[in-house]
Amino acid sequence: MRVGIVGAGTMGRVHAAAYRRIGVEGLAAYDVDPVKLADFASEEGAEPFTDYPKMLAEVDVVDVCAPTFAHQQLAEQAFAAGRDVILEKPLALSVAQGEQILRAARESGRRLFVAMVVRFFPQYRRARELVSRGELGRIGVVRLKRVSFPPAAAWFRDPAKSGGMPVDLMIHDLDYARWLLGGPRRVFARMSRGDRASALEHVQATLAYDDGAMVFVEGGWAYPPGYFRTSLDIAGDKGLIEWSSDQPVPLDTLLPKDAPPPKLGLPMAGLEENPYETELRHALSAFDSGEPFAVAPQEALEALRLAIAVRESALSESVVEVA
Amino acid sequence: MRIGIMSFAHLHAEGYVQNLRRIPGVEVIGFSDTDSERGRRFSQAYGLRWFWTHEDLLAERPDAVIVTSENARHRELVELAAQAGAHVLCEKPIATTVEDALAMKAVVEEAGVRFMTAFPMRFSPALQTAREMVQSGELGSVLAVVGVNHSENPKHHRAWFAQKDLAGGGAVIDHTVHLADLYRWIFDCEVADVYAEVSNPFDPEVDTDTAGVLQLRLQNGVAASIDASWSRPAEYPRWGHLKMEILGEKGALLVDAFAGHLNVWRKTAGRSYEWLGYHPDPNQAMIRAFVKSVAAKKEPSVTWRDGFEAMRVALAAYVSASEKRRVDPTMLR
Ligand SMILES: NC(=O)c1ccc[n+]([C@@H]2O[C@H](COP(=O)([O-])OP(=O)(O)OC[C@H]3O[C@@H](n4cnc5c(N)ncnc54)[C@H](O)[C@@H]3O)[C@@H](O)[C@H]2O)c1
Numbered sequence: 001m002r003v004g005i006v007g008a009g010t011m012g013r014v015h016a017a018a019y020r021r022i023g024v025e026g027l028a029a030y031d032v033d034p035v036k037l038a039d040f041a042s043e044e045g046a047e048p049f050t051d052y053p054k055m056l057a058e059v060d061v062v063d064v065c066a067p068t069f070a071h072q073q074l075a076e077q078a079f080a081a082g083r084d085v086i087l088e089k090p091l092a093l094s095v096a097q098g099e100q101i102l103r104a105a106r107e108s109g110r111r112l113f114v115a116m117v118v119r120f121f122p123q124y125r126r127a128r129e130l131v132s133r134g135e136l137g138r139i140g141v142v143r144l145k146r147v148s149f150p151p152a153a154a155w156f157r158d159p160a161k162s163g164g165m166p167v168d169l170m171i172h173d174l175d176y177a178r179w180l181l182g183g184p185r186r187v188f189a190r191m192s193r194g195d196r197a198s199a200l201e202h203v204q205a206t207l208a209y210d211d212g213a214m215v216f217v218e219g220g221w222a223y224p225p226g227y228f229r230t231s232l233d234i235a236g237d238k239g240l241i242e243w244s245s246d247q248p249v250p251l252d253t254l255l256p257k258d259a260p261p262p263k264l265g266l267p268m269a270g271l272e273e274n275p276y277e278t279e280l281r282h283a284l285s286a287f288d289s290g291e292p293f294a295v296a297p298q299e300a301l302e303a304l305r306l307a308i309a310v311r312e313s314a315l316s317e318s319v320v321e322v323a
Numbered sequence: 324m325r326i327g328i329m330s331f332a333h334l335h336a337e338g339y340v341q342n343l344r345r346i347p348g349v350e351v352i353g354f355s356d357t358d359s360e361r362g363r364r365f366s367q368a369y370g371l372r373w374f375w376t377h378e379d380l381l382a383e384r385p386d387a388v389i390v391t392s393e394n395a396r397h398r399e400l401v402e403l404a405a406q407a408g409a410h411v412l413c414e415k416p417i418a419t420t421v422e423d424a425l426a427m428k429a430v431v432e433e434a435g436v437r438f439m440t441a442f443p444m445r446f447s448p449a450l451q452t453a454r455e456m457v458q459s460g461e462l463g464s465v466l467a468v469v470g471v472n473h474s475e476n477p478k479h480h481r482a483w484f485a486q487k488d489l490a491g492g493g494a495v496i497d498h499t500v501h502l503a504d505l506y507r508w509i510f511d512c513e514v515a516d517v518y519a520e521v522s523n524p525f526d527p528e529v530d531t532d533t534a535g536v537l538q539l540r541l542q543n544g545v546a547a548s549i550d551a552s553w554s555r556p557a558e559y560p561r562w563g564h565l566k567m568e569i570l571g572e573k574g575a576l577l578v579d580a581f582a583g584h585l586n587v588w589r590k591t592a593g594r595s596y597e598w599l600g601y602h603p604d605p606n607q608a609m610i611r612a613f614v615k616s617v618a619a620k621k622e623p624s625v626t627w628r629d630g631f632e633a634m635r636v637a638l639a640a641y642v643s644a645s646e647k648r649r650v651d652p653t654m655l656r
Binding site for chain 1: 574647
């Protein structure tokens with residue numbers, strides 16, 4: 001199966017490395033920026049294409065790692081060319097855009113996998129297993145945290161291009177909350193921002209469910225350079241799960257603190273298998289076998305809808321009914 | 324200085340007795356409790372004189388008292404103490420209604436006695452340093468605070484904590500006041516509004532809430548949340564947590580006030596695994612501060628108003644949760 005990566009940026013490289021480790025050969029790559037494309041091609045060993053339709057003609061699967069504002073057009077072109085698509089999260093910038101992508105997939109008869117990678121993190125999977133087996137009893141309060149320093153690429157800072165922090169980053173935990181408990185009834189969120197130049201953004205959101213369960217989600221791009229923290233805390237009437245990225249990991253690296261921090265925070269240190277590998281292996285094998293994906297396109301759409309509701313609540317400081 | 328304890332209904336009374344006994348010059352004259360089972364039990368356990376009525380205790384003319392009754396009975400006891408001329412340290416929340424809290428203020432003012440609210444976390448060195456760092460501007464302008472004060476269900480120690488008529492509510496009134504007070508103290512401003520979700524997912528046997536998540540906006544614009552849930556199981560290695568992450572433009576502070584602990588495993592104890600704290604107990608510093616303010620005839624560092632404003636935040640959470648809107652706690656009268 002030949003894969004063409006679209007977008008030779010951070011995620012393009014993360015995916016390329018994962019493909020290499022899971023034994024996918026003959027990568028193709030396309031990027032609007034010819035310099036980035038050339039660097040990527042030589043460093044990742046991919047065949048560069050400066051023309052998207054030409055690459056589409058050569059590959060079986062298109063893996064869109066381009067910025068979110070370009071998702072719809074790139075995905076629709078790929079479906080029109082009869083290709084299956086892996087699409088980095090978030091699905092799109094609006095629910096309408098997302099619905100159009102889903103429709104394009106249906107109409108072309110091709111398949112869409114939205115890369116909600118948190119579903120492939122072993123601690124998040126294991127926690128959900130316990131919850132779905134009823135081992136925690138009735139779930140009362142869930143706390144989910146995902147806080148990072150601001151991403152370096154300028155387009156992230158423009159909500160018209162990235163959707164803003166709730167849609168770009170918090171969506172991981174909003175999807176996870178839905179995966180655990182389904183959709184909430186209402187959301188309330190508060191946003192904090194630094195001054196215009198700083199790009200700092202932090203959101204605290206409460207999701208409330210009909211049965212009295214609540215999920216508190218914290219997300220942010222406001223930490224100092226180099227810090228990325230995630231955690232989950234799931235309390236039920238029969239049990240409790242706590243996990244935090246502050247905990248010891250199987251392998252920790254202590255490098256000089258003054259080493260320059262990475263450009264983008266990715267919470268994958270110390271795991272047995274990089275979750276991006278698990279994710280992409282799953283997608284390729286599902287394309288191959290025709291089996292359903294662990295994340296249905298509709299679920300990615302619902303997560304987007306919820307993220308937009310959180311953003312709306314944060315901006316208006318009012319309760320948004322969602323179900 | 325002669326100090327009495329009014330009621331052993333609150334489990335903190337036990338600790339306060341020990342705290343008082345460690346202060347030179349303080350004599351604990353005994354405690355009053357109208358529950359004779361409790362009276363006999365704690366009289367034996369602590370070698371304390373037990374007075375069956377509060378009036379009997381006050382007839383001994385204590386200089387000061389600590390009020391550790393059920394929340395809803397604070398007013399009655401504070402009124403008795405003030406009328407007997409005793410200074411008061413009152414357990415939190417100071418009351419369960421605005422009306423009761425205002426009545427307490429009136430009576431202590433009229434009697435000319437001092438009133439301190441028991442907010443021990445103000446005496447935690449970690450929180451004191453956090454406050455200094457925020458106020459000195461080291462973190463830059465603060466964007467947000469995420470607070471957690473969750474615990475086990477305290478009804479296993481004292482049933483009244485989960486009885487609405489005596490406690491005034493459940494988890495939310497129990498826990499909210501600590502973090503609400505710390506936010507007011509760290510940022511020197513009031514809470515502008517509260518949005519809260521409150522429910523009882525953890526214990527169908529009680530008539531109170533067992534979970535609450537509050538999202539506050541402080542008057543200085545900082546967004547600050549409080550998880551006030553009884554969401555830790557009884558088997559948890561400690562009663563719970565008090566945590567606060569303060570996020571500023573120049574950096575973040577992670578406060579975990581009880582993080583200094585040993586991991587202890589024991590064959591005999593009720594808890595086979597326990598987090599045993601090794602830092603000084605903030606209650607000790609609080610009790611010492613109370614004794615000092617009484618001796619020096621000075622206003623205590625934590626006042627009636629502090630207790631009142633924190634209580635109003637908790638009450639605002641209940642209003643917010645039932646009306647699904649933001650509520651300004653200073654509007655609750
Ligand atoms: N799952 C995760 O953990 C995770 C993490 C970060 C980002 N993402 C998502 O991945 C996507 C890419 O993010 P990134 O951090 O790699 O961004 P990036 O800015 O590092 O890279 C984007 C690349 O796409 C190229 N590009 C821009 N427009 C294009 C177009 N129309 N066609 C082809 N190439 C184009 C750019 O030149 C750049 O090389 C975003 O949707 C983002 O939300 C996911």
